Amino acid sequence: MAQWSAGLFGCTQDFKLCLSSFCGPCVPAGRVMAHVKSDKDNKCICLACLATFIPFVFCGWNLYSRMQLRDKYGIEGSTVKDCLTVFCCACCAVEQHARQIGCQGCGKPQSQDMGLDKKDDTAQHAAQDA
DSSP states (O other): OBOOSSOTTOGGGOHHHHHHHHHOTHHHHHHHHHHHHTOSSOHHHHHHHHHTTSHHHHHHHHHHHHHHHHHHHTBOOOHHHHHHHHHHOHHHHHHHHHHHHTOGGGSSOHHHHTTTTHHHHHHHHHHHHO
16 A cells, blocks of 8 residues: 655645645645546635635545545555544645645646646547547
8 A cells, every 4th residue: 555645744845835734725625626526617626715614514525535535546544544634633634635646836736737647638639630
């Protein structure tokens, strides 16, 4: 099983992401959920901003994101550990999730910047050429 790409308390590695995770966690949390759900319209960011005002809803949002990221990337852990992490260190968890998908400074996830989505583009170009 894989590990998280960044530790839970690795806040100092990216100051902009750290600042946004603690001062406005709805933005990175929304971008993480958009990555998990493949949301292209940024609805997730708007919903995360609303969820931030209701702590248990926001923690539930983060718990769902964390569990989806663990499944997607094969990261070891358990639901109990996820609950403890999200309810005790919500902002640190938001940053860890954002770092996992490569959301440096709350920009686009690195997978999009690095062109890792090119296989979809290749299939589209092949269909257009045919």
